[in-house]
Amino acid sequence: MQRTTLHRVAGAHDVPLGKTLCIEVQGREILLCHTADGYFAVDNFCTHAAERLSGGKLKGHRILCPLHGAAFDVRDGCALSRPATVALVTYPVQVDDTGISIALAGAGDP
Amino acid sequence: MADEHDRRPGAARAPGPTISDVLAHDRQPPPAPLLESRYAFLGDEDIPFARYTCAEFFQREMRHLWPRAWQWACREEHLSDVGDTYVYDVGPYSVIVVRSAEDTVRAFLNSCTHRGTRLLGGEGSGYSPAFTCPFHGWSWALDGSIRNIPGRWDFPHVSHATHDLQPVRCERWGGFVFINMDPRARPLAEYLDVLPDHFRHFPLERRRIRLHVQKILPANWKAAQEAFMEAYHNFETHDSPNGGNTQYDIFGKYVSRFIHNIGNYSPQSLDDYPGDKWRRPPVTEEELLAFLSVYGIDPGHVPPGETARPLIAEALRGHFGDTLGVDLSAVSDSVMLDSIEYHLFPNMFFFPGINVPMAYRFRPNGEDVDSSIFDLLLLEPLPEGVEHPEPPEPVRLGVEQSYTEVEGLGWLGPVYDEDTGNLALQQQGFKTSRKPGLTLGNYQEARIRRMHMTLDEFLSAAMAKE
Numbered sequence: 001m002q003r004t005t006l007h008r009v010a011g012a013h014d015v016p017l018g019k020t021l022c023i024e025v026q027g028r029e030i031l032l033c034h035t036a037d038g039y040f041a042v043d044n045f046c047t048h049a050a051e052r053l054s055g056g057k058l059k060g061h062r063i064l065c066p067l068h069g070a071a072f073d074v075r076d077g078c079a080l081s082r083p084a085t086v087a088l089v090t091y092p093v094q095v096d097d098t099g100i101s102i103a104l105a106g107a108g109d110p
Numbered sequence: 111m112a113d114e115h116d117r118r119p120g121a122a123r124a125p126g127p128t129i130s131d132v133l134a135h136d137r138q139p140p141p142a143p144l145l146e147s148r149y150a151f152l153g154d155e156d157i158p159f160a161r162y163t164c165a166e167f168f169q170r171e172m173r174h175l176w177p178r179a180w181q182w183a184c185r186e187e188h189l190s191d192v193g194d195t196y197v198y199d200v201g202p203y204s205v206i207v208v209r210s211a212e213d214t215v216r217a218f219l220n221s222c223t224h225r226g227t228r229l230l231g232g233e234g235s236g237y238s239p240a241f242t243c244p245f246h247g248w249s250w251a252l253d254g255s256i257r258n259i260p261g262r263w264d265f266p267h268v269s270h271a272t273h274d275l276q277p278v279r280c281e282r283w284g285g286f287v288f289i290n291m292d293p294r295a296r297p298l299a300e301y302l303d304v305l306p307d308h309f310r311h312f313p314l315e316r317r318r319i320r321l322h323v324q325k326i327l328p329a330n331w332k333a334a335q336e337a338f339m340e341a342y343h344n345f346e347t348h349d350s351p352n353g354g355n356t357q358y359d360i361f362g363k364y365v366s367r368f369i370h371n372i373g374n375y376s377p378q379s380l381d382d383y384p385g386d387k388w389r390r391p392p393v394t395e396e397e398l399l400a401f402l403s404v405y406g407i408d409p410g411h412v413p414p415g416e417t418a419r420p421l422i423a424e425a426l427r428g429h430f431g432d433t434l435g436v437d438l439s440a441v442s443d444s445v446m447l448d449s450i451e452y453h454l455f456p457n458m459f460f461f462p463g464i465n466v467p468m469a470y471r472f473r474p475n476g477e478d479v480d481s482s483i484f485d486l487l488l489l490e491p492l493p494e495g496v497e498h499p500e501p502p503e504p505v506r507l508g509v510e511q512s513y514t515e516v517e518g519l520g521w522l523g524p525v526y527d528e529d530t531g532n533l534a535l536q537q538q539g540f541k542t543s544r545k546p547g548l549t550l551g552n553y554q555e556a557r558i559r560r561m562h563m564t565l566d567e568f569l570s571a572a573m574a575k576e
Contacts (some may be wrong), residue, residue, distance in 0.1 A: 018500065029557075048244070049244075055239070056237055057191075057193070057194075057237035059235055059237065059500065059503075060500070060502070060503045061503070062503075064147070064236050064237040064238075066237070066239050066240075066245075067242050068229075068231070068236065068242055068244045069195065069229075069230040069231065069232070069236050069238045069241075070231065070232075070238070071232050071236065079229075080232060081231040081232025082231030082232070082244070083231060083244035
């Protein structure tokens with residue numbers, strides 16, 4: 001069975017609505033996105049040309065790549081416009097009074 | 111009162127009170143532009159169905175209309191930060207609108223100057239701190255100037271003069287960003303005609319997009335928009351008593367208007383309509399007041415000697431004033447209630463109303479003569495001193511979907527289903543008819559004729575040059 005580990009990545013008020021925060025967890029760059037529907041976490045690299053999405057902009061539920069303008073839905077990672085066609089990896093997010101955590105498959109998973 | 115017996119073509123009007131009569135007696139009177147009326151007979155020839163169905167005519171529009179007409183691409187609030195973009199597609203054409211500096215909005219053809227690739231893939235709002243072609247990586251600054259060419263040594267023949275992004279004319283009015291792909295186009299102001307003067311009274315800059323619905327409609331773009339250019343259909347399509355005495359104005363080649371009342375109606379205007387509905391017996395003032403229930407407002411009763419219209423207007427001043435946080439105390443009964451619709455050639459509609467606060471845009475669906483894209487914006491007043499919030503993403507509906515699926519459309523959902531429900535039938539009927547064209551009412555459907563006349567001017571002027 002896959003074991004996941006929760007990683008506390010931000011305080012409850014560290015990421016204003018409509019903004020993003022790039023964090024590193026287990027050597028991966030992950031982009032935490034605060035939308036009107038809550039927090040979502042996706043890989044920080046565009047699946048088209050590996051540009052950092054943290055240099056782009058969050059609009060509604062879409063994160064926009066600064067290089068070629070590709071859009072991804074942060075809720076499910078889906079690529080919404082060319083040139084990107086491959087979805088971003090997404091990570092479960094948990095929020096409580098003390099902060100925001102992201103669930104990642106733990107080291108040593110089978 | 112209108113003289114329904116005048117035999118001059120276009121002079122006859124529906125029996126009973128006119129819209130001017132109603133507005134002149136409103137408790138809270140309208141601003142001067144709503145008391146103007148402007149109409150002249152434009153002819154009564156049929157309009158050929160081929161204009162809606164023929165691929166060759168559609169291609170003429172693609173060559174000579176869309177690349178030369180002003181059309182709104184987006185709202186200014188789509189471009190709040192430097193680098194915010196909006197991609198507007200019409201037919202085969204695609205334009206990037208960008209806030210290139212704090213105080214500058216520019217537009218470019220969405221095409222690489224190297225080998226032509228579309229630069230930004232998606233339609234709608236986006237963000238690009240610079241433009242980079244996904245094919246070979248050529249890039250441009252937000253002002254369109256070429257910035258980087260990988261393997262520059264191989265392109266000694268490339269310069270700013272030859273390979274900056276291709277500019278598109280871009281101007282702003284009423285919070286809308288307009289584009290025109292024709293570098294020699296006359297200024298937008300010449301097309302807007304009376305709009306800036308009239309809309310001084312109802313500034314659309316101080317509105318926000320509350321809802322944007324984008325639906326594919328199963329008819330040519332002209333048939334689709336013409337379903338919204340008259341209220342003659344209200345009786346049959348909407349099962350509604352309003353609309354028989356609607357006022358139609360034609361201000362020039364590019365701008366027309368209708369005003370139809372909400373909160374009262376003219377039973378006389380329906381005199382020769384089938385059946386007895388809404389005349390025998392007429393709708394009571396109490397029944398008219400019940401309109402308030404669509405907003406969840408208890409309608410109460412009409413006191414003796416009063417009418418429903420000013421009571422509805424006053425109740426809505428309170429309702430929208432509280433809901434939106436704006437002061438509507440000085441807004442006229444007509445602007446509070448009525449469907450007041452301005453059309454700007456070729457495909458745009460602006461409503462100054464509060465109860466009916468829309469903007470529309472109709473355009474071809476790609477290069478399909480038989481379908482179109484209908485953008486519907488609800489534009490609600492923004493409280494004084496409040497900045498525009500981030501606009502909502504469009505809710506996209508396919509041909510078979512219903513407007514009632516859209517959260518936030520409320521009582522308008524079923525109305526838009528009715529408005530668009532005839533379109534597939536009409537587009538099909540165009541093709542089966544032996545009679546070669548559609549017939550228009552001289553007065554009630556004159557806006558449609560004016561639109562076709564201006565379209566002909568665009569097509570014939572361009573063909574004369576060829």
